[in-house]
Amino acid sequence: MSRALGLAAGTEATVLTVRGPETFRVSGTVDGPGVYLSDADAAALAEGVRVIGVVTEPGADVAAVASAVRAAAGAQGRVYTGEARGALESRDDERTRWIGMQVLTGMTVLSAFVSVFVVASTFAFGVAQRRREFGLLRAVGATPRQVRRMVYGEALVVGGVAAACGVALGAVLGPSLGELLVAAGFEPVGFEVRVSAPPLAGAFAVGVLVALLGVWSAARRAARVRPLEALREAAVDDRPMPRGRWIAGAGFCALGVAAAFGAAVAGPEGLVTSGLYAAMAMIVGVALLAPAVVPFVARALTWPLNRGRGALGMLVRESALTAIRRTASTATPVLVTVGFAVLITGMVQTTAASFAAARTTTIRTEAVIMPDGVPGLSDAAAAASGGESALFSALYEANGEALSAIGATPALLERAGEVRAVSGSPAALGGDRVFVSPWLAKERGLRAGSALRVAFEDGTPGTLRVEGVAEGVGADVLLARDTVRAHDKAALADVAYVARATPVPPGMGARPADLDTYAAQADADEDRLVWTFTLLLVAVSTAYAAVAVANTLMMAAGGRLRDLRVLRLSGATSRQVLGTVAAESALAVILGTGLGLVVAIPALLGLRSGYGDLIGRHVPLVVPWGLIAAVAATCLVLAATAAVLASRPALTVRERPHVRTGVTVKRRRDGSEIPR
Amino acid sequence: MDVKETVRLWSVRRLYGTADRTVRALDGVTASFHPGTLTAVMGPSGSGKSTLLHCAAGLDRPTEGKVVIDGTDLGELDETGLTLLRRERVGFVFQAFNLVSALTAEQNVALPLKLAGRPIAPAEARAALAEVGLAERAGHRPSGLSGGEQQRVAIARALITRPAVLFADEPTGQLDTKTSRQVLGMLRDLVDNQAQTVIMVTHDPVTASYADRVLFLADGRLVDEFTTGVTAEAVAARMANLEAVASC
Ligand SMILES: Nc1ncnc2c1ncn2[C@@H]1O[C@H](COP(=O)(O)OP(=O)(O)O)[C@@H](O)[C@H]1O
Ligand SMILES: [Mg+2]
Numbered sequence: 001m002s003r004a005l006g007l008a009a010g011t012e013a014t015v016l017t018v019r020g021p022e023t024f025r026v027s028g029t030v031d032g033p034g035v036y037l038s039d040a041d042a043a044a045l046a047e048g049v050r051v052i053g054v055v056t057e058p059g060a061d062v063a064a065v066a067s068a069v070r071a072a073a074g075a076q077g078r079v080y081t082g083e084a085r086g087a088l089e090s091r092d093d094e095r096t097r098w099i100g101m102q103v104l105t106g107m108t109v110l111s112a113f114v115s116v117f118v119v120a121s122t123f124a125f126g127v128a129q130r131r132r133e134f135g136l137l138r139a140v141g142a143t144p145r146q147v148r149r150m151v152y153g154e155a156l157v158v159g160g161v162a163a164a165c166g167v168a169l170g171a172v173l174g175p176s177l178g179e180l181l182v183a184a185g186f187e188p189v190g191f192e193v194r195v196s197a198p199p200l201a202g203a204f205a206v207g208v209l210v211a212l213l214g215v216w217s218a219a220r221r222a223a224r225v226r227p228l229e230a231l232r233e234a235a236v237d238d239r240p241m242p243r244g245r246w247i248a249g250a251g252f253c254a255l256g257v258a259a260a261f262g263a264a265v266a267g268p269e270g271l272v273t274s275g276l277y278a279a280m281a282m283i284v285g286v287a288l289l290a291p292a293v294v295p296f297v298a299r300a301l302t303w304p305l306n307r308g309r310g311a312l313g314m315l316v317r318e319s320a321l322t323a324i325r326r327t328a329s330t331a332t333p334v335l336v337t338v339g340f341a342v343l344i345t346g347m348v349q350t351t352a353a354s355f356a357a358a359r360t361t362t363i364r365t366e367a368v369i370m371p372d373g374v375p376g377l378s379d380a381a382a383a384a385s386g387g388e389s390a391l392f393s394a395l396y397e398a399n400g401e402a403l404s405a406i407g408a409t410p411a412l413l414e415r416a417g418e419v420r421a422v423s424g425s426p427a428a429l430g431g432d433r434v435f436v437s438p439w440l441a442k443e444r445g446l447r448a449g450s451a452l453r454v455a456f457e458d459g460t461p462g463t464l465r466v467e468g469v470a471e472g473v474g475a476d477v478l479l480a481r482d483t484v485r486a487h488d489k490a491a492l493a494d495v496a497y498v499a500r501a502t503p504v505p506p507g508m509g510a511r512p513a514d515l516d517t518y519a520a521q522a523d524a525d526e527d528r529l530v531w532t533f534t535l536l537l538v539a540v541s542t543a544y545a546a547v548a549v550a551n552t553l554m555m556a557a558g559g560r561l562r563d564l565r566v567l568r569l570s571g572a573t574s575r576q577v578l579g580t581v582a583a584e585s586a587l588a589v590i591l592g593t594g595l596g597l598v599v600a601i602p603a604l605l606g607l608r609s610g611y612g613d614l615i616g617r618h619v620p621l622v623v624p625w626g627l628i629a630a631v632a633a634t635c636l637v638l639a640a641t642a643a644v645l646a647s648r649p650a651l652t653v654r655e656r657p658h659v660r661t662g663v664t665v666k667r668r669r670d671g672s673e674i675p676r
Numbered sequence: 677m678d679v680k681e682t683v684r685l686w687s688v689r690r691l692y693g694t695a696d697r698t699v700r701a702l703d704g705v706t707a708s709f710h711p712g713t714l715t716a717v718m719g720p721s722g723s724g725k726s727t728l729l730h731c732a733a734g735l736d737r738p739t740e741g742k743v744v745i746d747g748t749d750l751g752e753l754d755e756t757g758l759t760l761l762r763r764e765r766v767g768f769v770f771q772a773f774n775l776v777s778a779l780t781a782e783q784n785v786a787l788p789l790k791l792a793g794r795p796i797a798p799a800e801a802r803a804a805l806a807e808v809g810l811a812e813r814a815g816h817r818p819s820g821l822s823g824g825e826q827q828r829v830a831i832a833r834a835l836i837t838r839p840a841v842l843f844a845d846e847p848t849g850q851l852d853t854k855t856s857r858q859v860l861g862m863l864r865d866l867v868d869n870q871a872q873t874v875i876m877v878t879h880d881p882v883t884a885s886y887a888d889r890v891l892f893l894a895d896g897r898l899v900d901e902f903t904t905g906v907t908a909e910a911v912a913a914r915m916a917n918l919e920a921v922a923s924c
Contacts, residue, residue, distance in 0.1 A: 133776055139735060140833065141763025141791045143756045227735045227762075231726075231770055231845075 014507070017045050018490045020380025021507045046490055051088055052077075078400060087400065093188035100187040103533050110537055112210050113280055114544040117287065117336060119214025122551055123155065125329040127222045129559055134222050135229030144223035151219035152212060159211025163204045170203060171195045184532050241292045249288030256282025260347070260603045278603065279343040283336050286599045290335065294328040295321070298591055312576060315567075316583045326556040327588045330549055334592025334635045335599070337545035341538045341631045342600035342623060347607060348534045349622035352527050354611035356519040357619055365415050367501035368518045374509035376492025379485070381508040387496030388412040391481055393488040395454040395464075403440070403454070404475040407484025407491070415497040419478065424448055424468015432463065435470040435478040452477070456487030535627075542631050549635055550642035553585055557646030564650035574651045578644050585643040586636055593632045680747075681708040682841050682873040683732055688741035690727050690896075701727040702738065703896035709841065712871035714863065716884040718911065719893030720919045725877040726845055728893065732875065733766055733843045734758050746840040763792055767834025769844040774830035775818040781805060781825075782814040785833045792837070804832040808862060824855030831862065835872070842866070844876040848883055860886045881912035894918050 007013055007026050014023045015035065030036060037045070056065055062081055070079045080087055089097075127134070134147055142150075178193035259278035286293075298320055305313035320327050369387045371377050382389040391407040410427045413419045419426065422438060429435065436446050446452065452464040470478055484491055495518065496510075504510045513521070564577055572580075604621060611619045690702040701724045709715055709732075717725050730736035732743055734750050743750045746765050753761060768774075775784045786801040805814050808828040818826055827847055834842055844863070848856035864886050866872040876887065884890050885908040892900035892914060900914060 132773055133778075136773065136776060137787075137791075138759065139762065139768060141759060141788045141837075143759045143791075145756070146791060228730060231773070 096188045115210045116214040118548040123218035127218045134225040139227035148219045148223040155211045155215035159208045163207025252285030329552040330588035331592035333545040333548035335595045338596030339599040346604040346623040354619040360515045360519045365497040369496040372511040381510040382496035385504045387498040389493030389496035391484045391491040393491045405477045406475040407481040418472045420471045422469040428467045430480045433467040434464045440476045441469045546638045549639045553643040554646045561650045581643045581647045582640040585639040589636045683709040684744045686742040688738045691739045714867045714874045714887045716887035716890045717877045723893040724896040765840045767839040767842040769830045769847045771846040771849040781829045808832045841873040881908045884911045
């Protein structure tokens, strides 16, 4: 550090401390990180010693040492050993871990959900393709139960193999994912993934379970195939959609809309997760309704194709309409992904925009002072610009539980405008008279006049008197600023409110900003994390959809090679055949994208108007269209590629054994000659 | 008659409701089929032959009337009961699509026993295939068998459970003359040598001439019956007459 800053022993250095800029003399350099001060200087700047580490010799009896330390500390402190030391984790790390937990939970829930979906739609398609086979089995003596068990059995085998592959891959890639999570800021530094058996076994079980859940409806449908269906020429499934499915579809859509409003009220903490659930419900609903909706929309969408003169347009339209099941099975995963991507990204960005808008509405000053490249504002920085700031600190209950605390003055509350007293008057704030948040009041049964026994950041015990309950504090307890400062010398502020923009003297680590800038940047870090999380979710769902789309098209291609050969024999060039196939799959993807937008946009508009009403201001609807276009394009390219690749075998029209100079040349299926 | 019937139908009606009208596919058919006989059901296209067969075999349920197979009233069975009866007492051969394409000939033949959860000796399925002259084709999948071979595998599969009655719906409909004769000859032998009861739907007089008895259907009703003098010519003449009536 001395080298980087050009400091040698004896020179003077000005550093920014919690009290503002201070000058120290460099007395020497060490090979450790940071700056070392004398105990006296450090004590003046720090909040006091909260943790004392005990380093034991190798082979020492930890339990004996612990009990000795316990005896020495008495009622003054707690002793933690081994795993229990986790209780001392810094609150930042704890919060980061909490975020990481949210991210991992969100991804797991989404993956499971999408997998169930993909399995369900793949098996539904498979069963539809195999109706005649199931009919035949039923005719020769398979009971409905046997047919159902057979489908479950297939899912179990496929699911088991896939889950085993997934678990192996997970075990190999897990540690790298851990590093990625740390790099993205979702886990604290030092977090690492250790591969152990129980989670792998759990993941395997979940994988198999997901396969069985996904196959539930397909198995029921297979069991309902009547024996007479063995006699039908083509496996047309022209039965109308059952009533139950209509009801369930509509129900899920309604639930999704309700959950979207719920997400709007949930606040930033639960936003992504509740948004996730809203999107999932909505998508289940629309996917359930898809068989009824897809034919109708497909007809409308392809109408222009019928008017053109080329054969290709006609072919694409007719085969998309007759193979409505294939079209629906391709469109549904795209619908799910695009709908999901629009909903979740739109929700997150619209919410961020509305929070920013809300902040500018509540603040009653024209400008603020913000930290500039430092963790927070010192009192000196706030005072230098004539601003008022709140202090963040912590209080500890008797059991060691930490409560977040904010120190403010009645005048400051007036300026910031965010705090609203549910009971009591904020003017009474001062000394040991405090306000508590509604949840703390509820949890601890606190009312005006109750006493709250706590220890301050510096370890001093004290009793606070509850003056009232206040909302929008941003912490559990609202104290007088002076009280916080008296017990926490190191507390810093996020922002200082000033009447109008005033320049801040240099070296204070602070800069002035207008309200819009502040509003946009206040949650920048948090927003970045939320956005990364959102992108991860979108990436996961896009990957699943791509797999599902490719899968469906491959399966469908196998069943129609003969049709394509007929097309080829009736004079279509290879190019025309592949063009038709690619255009058909593109059509299905466009259809899915359109439906996805139709699902998501109303929910987003609802969300926006909800926010608008909440804060009494216009909130812009923000949807990252570029990202959505990328998602749709990924599906499009994959679908066309899969369809074309799977249809290639139809291009080589099989030759009959033919006579050449009196010798019958036998050919294999692929056209190569069989040696005699 | 002192011999008990294997299959008996009483006033069987089967209506199909379509959007604009109701089709009376079967309009009150009463008939009985005796053990060890080969009966042909004939009639113009759309006269209800297949419907009759499906109702008699427990593949479909009549709208009205009663069907009894081997002493069991099908109306009293639920879906699973009906399935078990088909598995144990009834065999089928359809016009096409008789075999599960993923299974070999041998596996297809063994399928009903497997579904019944009965232990099956490998020799059993092979013996059944040998009976229809396909011992050496046991390992082939349906895609590797000719149409006639597929129908013979289907017959072997239908017979493996020793059913009380074998139903066949146009079993030779997609076969050439020579293969048809082979398959029909095989059915005839089953009746003559093993006293198998066979009910067969056809619209081909030559096929019908292999039968002991011919029933004529028109518009869902039984209109005639030959029990003696079943020759291709006589059947053809009766059919021509029926078709002329149908086309008026
Ligand atoms: N599933 C069905 N739905 C509606 N009508 C049917 C159905 N099956 C058969 N039919 C009608 O019932 C009549 C008899 O059919 P079918 O028994 O197949 O005749 P056949 O086998 O003698 O040609 C025909 O008019 C046919 O259109
Ligand atoms: Mg018929």
